[in-house]
Every structure is written in structure tokens, then in C-alpha cells.
Amino acid sequence: MRLAVRTLGCKVNQVESDALVGLLRALEPEVVRLEEGADLVVINTCAVTTTAEADARKEVRRARRANPEAFIVVTGCYAELAPDQLAELGADAVVPNARKAELPRVILEHFGFPSDPLTTPPNEFWGAGDRGLLNNWVRAFVKVQDGCNAGCAYCVIPRLRGRERHRESADALGEARGLLEAGVQEIVLTGVRLGSYKGHPRGVAGLVEELALMGAKVRLSSIEPEDTDEALLRTLARHAPQVRPHLHLSLQSGSQRLLRLMGRRYDKDYYRELVLRAYELIPGFALTTDVIAGLPTETEEEHQETLEFLRELRPSRVHAFTYTPRPKTRAASLPQVPVEVRKRRTREVIALAQQLAAQRIAPKLGSRVEVLLESRRGGQWVGHTPDYYEVLADGPASKQGQTVWVRVERLEGYTLIGPVEAVKEEPQRMLLPMA
Numbered sequence: 001m002r003l004a005v006r007t008l009g010c011k012v013n014q015v016e017s018d019a020l021v022g023l024l025r026a027l028e029p030e031v032v033r034l035e036e037g038a039d040l041v042v043i044n045t046c047a048v049t050t051t052a053e054a055d056a057r058k059e060v061r062r063a064r065r066a067n068p069e070a071f072i073v074v075t076g077c078y079a080e081l082a083p084d085q086l087a088e089l090g091a092d093a094v095v096p097n098a099r100k101a102e103l104p105r106v107i108l109e110h111f112g113f114p115s116d117p118l119t120t121p122p123n124e125f126w127g128a129g130d131r132g133l134l135n136n137w138v139r140a141f142v143k144v145q146d147g148c149n150a151g152c153a154y155c156v157i158p159r160l161r162g163r164e165r166h167r168e169s170a171d172a173l174g175e176a177r178g179l180l181e182a183g184v185q186e187i188v189l190t191g192v193r194l195g196s197y198k199g200h201p202r203g204v205a206g207l208v209e210e211l212a213l214m215g216a217k218v219r220l221s222s223i224e225p226e227d228t229d230e231a232l233l234r235t236l237a238r239h240a241p242q243v244r245p246h247l248h249l250s251l252q253s254g255s256q257r258l259l260r261l262m263g264r265r266y267d268k269d270y271y272r273e274l275v276l277r278a279y280e281l282i283p284g285f286a287l288t289t290d291v292i293a294g295l296p297t298e299t300e301e302e303h304q305e306t307l308e309f310l311r312e313l314r315p316s317r318v319h320a321f322t323y324t325p326r327p328k329t330r331a332a333s334l335p336q337v338p339v340e341v342r343k344r345r346t347r348e349v350i351a352l353a354q355q356l357a358a359q360r361i362a363p364k365l366g367s368r369v370e371v372l373l374e375s376r377r378g379g380q381w382v383g384h385t386p387d388y389y390e391v392l393a394d395g396p397a398s399k400q401g402q403t404v405w406v407r408v409e410r411l412e413g414y415t416l417i418g419p420v421e422a423v424k425e426e427p428q429r430m431l432l433p434m435a
Contacts, residue, residue, distance in 0.1 A: 001024075001027040001028060001029045001030065001039050001040060001111070002029070002030050002032050002036070002037060002038045002039045002040070003021070003024070003027070003029035003030065003031050003032065003038060003039070003040045003041075003042070004031070004032055004033060004034045004036070004038035004040070004041045004042070004063070004067070004070075005017050005020075005021065005031065005041075005042045005043075005044070006034060006041070006042070006043045006044070006059050006063070007044045008043070008044065008045050008046045008052065008055055008056060008059065008076070009044075009045070009046025009048060009052060009076065009077070010046065010048075010190075010192070010221075010222075011141050011188065011190040011221045012127070012143055012146065012190050012191065012192055013044045013045075013046065013076055014141055014190075015127045015141045015142070015143040015190055016044060016100065016127035016143070017042065017044045018127075018141070019127045020042060020103055020104065023103075023104040024104060024107060024108070026108060026113045027040070027107075027108070027111060027113065034062065034063055034066055034067070035066050037066075037067065038066075038067045038070050039069075039070055039071065040070060040071050040073070040107065040111075041063045041067055041070050041071070041072045041073070042073050042074075042075070042103075042107075043056070043059050043060060043063060043072070043073070043074045043075070043076075043091075044075050044076040045059075045074060045075070045076035045077060045078035045079055045086075046076060046077055046078065047076075047077035047078040047080070047081045047156060047157075047160060048077070048155075048156075048157060049321060049324055050324040051324075052078070053078055053081070053082070056074075056076075056078040056086070057078075057085070057086075057089055060072065060074060060086055060089040060090055060091055061089055061090065063090070064089070064090030071092050071093070071107070071110055071111070072090060072091050072092050072093075073091070073092065073093045073094075073095060073103065073106065073107060074086045074091040074093070074094050074095070075094075075095040075096070075097070075100055075103060076097065077097060077157070077160040077161070079094050079095060079096045079097070080096040080097045080098065080159075080160045081156070081160060081327075083096060092110075093106050093107075093110075097160055097161060097162070098162065100127075127143045127146075137183065137184065137400070137401075138184065138185050138186065138372065138373070138374045138375075138400060138401050139184070139185070139186040139187075139188060139219075139372075139374060140179045140184045140186070140187060140188065141188045141189075141190045141221070142172055142175055142176055142179070142187050142188065142189055142190065143167070143190050143191060144166070144167045144169075144172045144189055144190070144191055144194070144197055144199060144204075144207065145164065145165070145166050145167065145190075145191025145192065145193060145194055145196065145197045145199075146161060146162070146164070146165045146191060146192050147161045147162045147163045147164040147165050147192055147193070148161055148164060148192050148193045148196075149163060149164050149193075149196075150193065150224070150263070150265060151263055152262055152263045152264060153261065153262045153263045153329060153330040153331040153334075154262055154292065154295065154296075154323065154326060154329055154330075154331035155326065155329065156326040156327065156328070156329055157192065159328065161192050164192075164193060164196055166196075166197055166198040166199040167199045168199050169199045169200035169206070169207050169210070171199075172199065172207065173207070173210055173211070173214070176211055176214065176216060177214060180214065180215065180216055183401060185216075185217055185372060185401050185403075186216070186217040186218070186219060186244075186372060187211055187216045187217070187218050187219070188218075188219045188220070188221055189204065189207065189208070189211075189218065189219070189220055189221065190221040191221070193224060193227070194220065194221060194222065194223045194224075194227070195223040195224045195226075195227020195228055195232075196224070196227050202231065203231075203232075204220070204223070204227075204232060205229075205231040205232040205234075205235045208220070208232070208235050208236075208239075208243055209235050209239070212235075212239040212242055212243050215427060216242075217242055217243075217244065217372065218239075218242070218243045218244065219243075219244040219246065219388075220244070220246075220247060220248075221248065222248040222249075222250060222290075223247060223248065223249060224249075224250065224265070224266075225249045225250070225251075225266045225270065225271050225274055226264075226265040226266040226270070228247065228249060228274055230277070233274075233277060233278055233281050233282060234281065236278075236281075236282050236285075237281040237282045237283070240282055240283050240284065240386070241283075241284065241370060241386035244386045244387070244388065245282045245283060245284045245285045245286065245386055245387055246285070246286045246287075246288070246386065246387050246388045247278060247285075247286075247287060247288075248287075248288045248289065248290075249271070249274070249275070249287060249288075249289055250289060250290040251271060251289045251290060251291055251306075251309070251310075251313075252264060252290060252291060252292050252295075253291070253292065253295060253298070253302070253306055254268065254291075254302075254305045254306035254307070254308065254309030254310065255268075255298065255302035255305050255306060256268045257302065258295050258297070258298060258302055261295075261296075261297065261334075262295060262331065263330070268309070272309075272312070272313070275287055275313050284386065284387050285387070286316045286360075286387035286388060287313060287314070287315040287316065288315055288316060288317040288318070288319070288388070289310075289313075289315050289317075289318055289319070290318075290319045290320075290321065291306060291310070291318055291319070291320050291321070291349050292321050292322075292323050293306075293320060293321065293322055293323065293342055293345035293346040293348075293349050294322055294323040294337040294341060294342025294343075294345050294346065295323050295331070295337070296323070296325075296331050296332075296334035296335060296336055296337065297334055297335050297337075298337055298345075303345050303348075306349070307348065307349065307352050310349075310352055310353070310356065311352070311356070314356060314359070314360065315353075315356060315360075316356075316357060316360040316361070316387070316388075316389075317353070317357060317414065318349065318350075318352075318353035318356065318357075320346050320349040320350045320353060321346070322342050322343055322345075322346040323337070323342055357414060361389065361411055361414065361416075362411070364389065364408050364411065364416055365408055365409075365410075365411055366407075366408060366409075367407075367408050368405050368406070368407055368408075368421065369385045369389070369391065369405070369406050369408055369416060370385060370386055370403060370404075370405060370406075370424060371383040371384065371385055371391045371393060371403070371404055371405075371406045371420075372384060372401075372402075372403050373393070373395075373398055373399070373400055373401065373402050373403075373404060374400070375400065376400075377392070380392045380393060380394055381393040381394070381395055381398060381420070383404075385416070389414065389415070389416050390414060390415045390416070391406055391408075391415070391416045391417070391418075392415060392416070392417045393406045393417075393418060393419065393420050394418075394419045394420065395419060395420025398420050398423070402423055402424075403423070403424040403426055404420045404421075404422065404423050404424060405420070405421045405422045405423075405424055406418050406419065406420055406421065407419055407421050
């Protein structure tokens with residue numbers, strides 16, 4: 001069975017795609033690229049922006065053109081939002097998020113295989129557990145939370161992902177232990193609203209601490225500012241760089257009024273104090289963030305406030321988005337900023353983000369950085385530093401999964417380039433052969 005999987009959007013979708021492949025063992029799938037001729041195509045979609053929706057539609061059309069005889073299954077947030085449209089574009093089955101647990105049954109029964117309880121897990125926490133596909137066999141995503149209760153004025157995700165659910169910590173730690181025993185080096189905790197995690201008595205900080213004591217390198221995916229407290233910062237500080245000194249804290253706007261209008265659960269002063277405290281406590285701390293340009297009613301002065309706030313906070317990366325109205329959200333009914341103004345403001349955020357990134361990366365030139373080697377690209381190793389810079393390194397004697405020291409000799413955009421100088425001395429861990 002030739003299987004092509006296309007995952008769009010967030011890391012939670014990636015975990016869920018990995019889990020699905022693991023639950024299709026009866027098909028003995030050979031994972032191929034979309035253009036290589038597949039019998040089965042699974043497209044896991046996103047709907048966080050209108051661009052994400054357009055990408056989903058494009059992938060379905062592309063899948064049908066490249067694989068006219070394939071069974072094409074579409075799931076994810078856009079499948080929740082527009083199932084009829086996806087069917088018209090060529091999907092044979094559309095399985096929304098609320099019915100994601102039915103994916104294995106739908107696929108297996110189509111190909112004449114019986115489904116059983118092992119292939120139809122409960123939907124309470126779909127995507128936890130078994131894996132069929134890891135993105136590089138060095139880093140693995142572990143999903144511990146799903147859904148969102150926040151209800152930001154501009155966001156459609158709570159409607160598409162449902163109410164918050166939290167995975168029991170014993171279950172999550174058991175999965176992580178199995179991944180570490182298989183040779184995975186870094187565990188990335190993921191969730192739709194990760195910081196709200198309640199499956200451990202001490203929340204996400206407690207889970208991170210236990211993973212660190214287990215010997216894992218630990219990274220957090222995006223986390224909301226209001227869910228990030230002193231306990232979590234101190235946990236990162238205590239275990240850095242094993243617990244990665246990097247947080248992605250979505251800002252969205254530097255305007256106090258807009259944060260309140262959009263239903264964000266923090267204010268500007270809180271965000272500032274949180275980031276400054278992280279810089280103070282955590283060795284080598286790096287901040288990445290999101291900004292939405294042209295939110296409804298945003299004035300030119302408020303746009304400038306956002307730019308000035310970014311200069312003050314010094315993030316290493318800024319993901320800039322142009323606001324687009326989402327269906328059935330409060331923000332869609334508010335007075336809208338003209339589209340051309342939104343686009344111009346986005347360009348200005350991007351230009352500033354590039355300046356800030358250049359300032360943050362410049363001191364890395366000539367330095368010695370720690371790198372986890374993940375894969376090979378064009379004869380070089382590809383990896384990331386603890387503060388989440390991509391690295392291209394020369395070191396033919398090195399092994400996938402090793403942590404090494406790299407001397408940075410060149411900078412290209414956001415990437416550090418240089419030779420491997422030495423292997424970092426660490427407790428012995430299994431290293432996997434190259435896939």
C-alpha cells in the first residue's frame with residue numbers, strides 16, 4: 001500500500017498524522033511523496049487563516065491530479081469548516097476533527113480490512129500513543145492537550161477543535177519513555193493551548209520537570225503568555241539547555257486597547273514583565289512570537305506601538321500575519337482596516353522582524369554553539385541549537401542524534417554554518433542509524 005501524507009498547519013496536526021500512520025499497520029504502508037503515485041492519500045488540513053484554507057484546497061486538487069485512482073481522505077480543521085467543498089474538489093472521504101477517531105476505520109474498511117478496538121481509539125485524546133512516522137527520528141512531538149476555551153475575538157479554532165482536553169501525565173510520560181528508548185533525543189510538547197495543560201498536578205512545568213529528570217531534551221511548542229508563569233520559567237532556567245531556553249509566546253498586538261478588544265487574556269505590561277523575567281532567569285533565552293497586522297479598528301498609531309514594542313522585546317523571530325476575517329467570530333463584525341493598509345503594515349512588521357533577527361543572530365558569528373544533529377542535506381548535517389537556530393554543519397564522522405559543538409563561520413539569513421569541532425559529552429543515549 002503506497003501512502004502519501006500531507007500535513008498542513010500546526011505541530012498538533014503533525015502528531016495526529018504520525019499516529020494515524022501507526023494505526024494503519026495492517027496495510028503495511030510504504031510512505032511516498034504525493035507525486036510518486038499513491039494508493040491512499042491523507043491530507044490533514046488547517047484553517048487558522050484564509051491562506052491556510054487556500055492551501056488545503058490546493059493540496060486536494062493536486063492530490064487528485066497526481067493520483068487519479070487513489071482513495072483521498074481529508075481531515076483536520078478545514079474538513080470541519082468546509083466538508084462539502086472538499087468533496088467537490090476530489091476528496092473521497094472527509095473526516096472532521098470531531099470524528100478523527102474514525103479515520104482508521106474509514107480507511108481500513110475501504111481497502112477491505114477489518115477494524116478493531118486497536119485501530120479505533122477513543123476520540124477523547126486522538127493522536128496520543130502509537131507512531132508510524134516520525135519527522136526525523138531525533139525529535140518527536142508528544143501531544144498533551146487539545147481544544148481551546150479562550151475565545152479570542154478573531155479566532156475560529158475553538159469552534160473547530162472543541163473544548164479543552166488534557167492528557168494524563170502518566171500516559172504522556174509513558175509515551176515519551178518509549179520514544180527515548182527507541183533513540184529519540186528531543187521531546188517537543190504540543191497542544192492547541194499547551195500552557196493550559198492540567199494533566200499533571202503542577203501543570204506543564206511539572207511535566208517538563210519529569211521529562212528532564214527522565215533524561216530527555218525538552219522543547220515547548222507555542223504557549224500562551226497568560227499560561228506562562230514563574231514556575232515554568234524557573235523550570236526552564238534550572239534545566240537549560242537540556243530543557244530548551246526558547247519560548248514562542250504569541251503577542252498578536254502591541255496595543256493595549258486591541259489586546260483587550262480581541263479578547264486576549266493578558267495585557268501589555270504582563271507580557272513585557274514576562275519576557276524580561278525570562279531574559280533575566282534563563283541562560284541563553286530566545287523569544288519568538290506572532291503578530292497580526294491590521295486587526296479590526298487598528299489605528300496607525302497602534303500599529304506603530306506594535307513595532308516599538310517589538311524593538312523593546314528583541315525577539316529572534318517574528319511570524320507576521322495579515323488579518324483576515326474568520327467566519328462567525330466577533331472580530332469579523334467590527335470595522336475593518338482596508339486590505340491594502342493591512343498588507344502594508346504586514347510588510348513593515350516583516351521588515352522590522354528581519355532587522356531584529358539580524359541583530360540577534362550577529363553575535364553568533366565566531367562563537368561555539370551546541371547543536372543536535374537531525375538529518376543530512378546536501379552533504380551537510382542539519383540541526384538546531386537549544387535556542388532554535390537552524391545550523392548547517394560539516395562533520396562526516398558525526399552521527400544522527402549526537403549533540404555536538406559547532407564553530408559558526410558564516411551566517412545565511414536565520415541559519416548558522418560551520419564545522420563540527422567536538423562531540424558534547426553527555427550521558428550515554430542510543431543513537432539511531434540513518435533512515
